[in-house]
Amino acid sequence: MADLWITFSVIQHHYPLDSKVTLKLEDLSDVEGTYDYSDEDGHVICISTAVDADQRAEVLCHEYAHACVNGYYGPEANAVWGVCYSGLYRLIFGEH
Numbered sequence: 275m276a277d278l279w280i281t282f283s284v285i286q287h288h289y290p291l292d293s294k295v296t297l298k299l300e301d302l303s304d305v306e307g308t309y310d311y312s313d314e315d316g317h318v319i320c321i322s323t324a325v326d327a328d329q330r331a332e333v334l335c336h337e338y339a340h341a342c343v344n345g346y347y348g349p350e351a352n353a354v355w356g357v358c359y360s361g362l363y364r365l366i367f368g369e370h
Contacts, residue, residue, distance in 0.1 A: 278331055300320045
């Protein structure tokens with residue numbers, strides 16, 4: 275089990291972003307995590323408190339990948355996100 279806050283620190287070190295990143299644990303309904311960006315708040319990642327502690331790092335990788343590709347709307351946008359997510363996943367969990 276990867277500790278969420280250590281995972282967040284490692285990810286930020288290896289995949290730094292252009293502005294502030296905030297990680298929150300919140301009571302979210304119907305989703306495991308969310309990602310949002312605004313000029314005022316920067317990158318905001320929320321992870322549901324309903325997600326088991328041992329799964330939160332994986333949700334963080336998923337949402338952080340959205341932050342990494344924020345603003346990219348070109349061809350194959352989903353593939354670009356997938357490559358980023360794969361890199362984040364391997365960084366934290368190794369090859370699978």
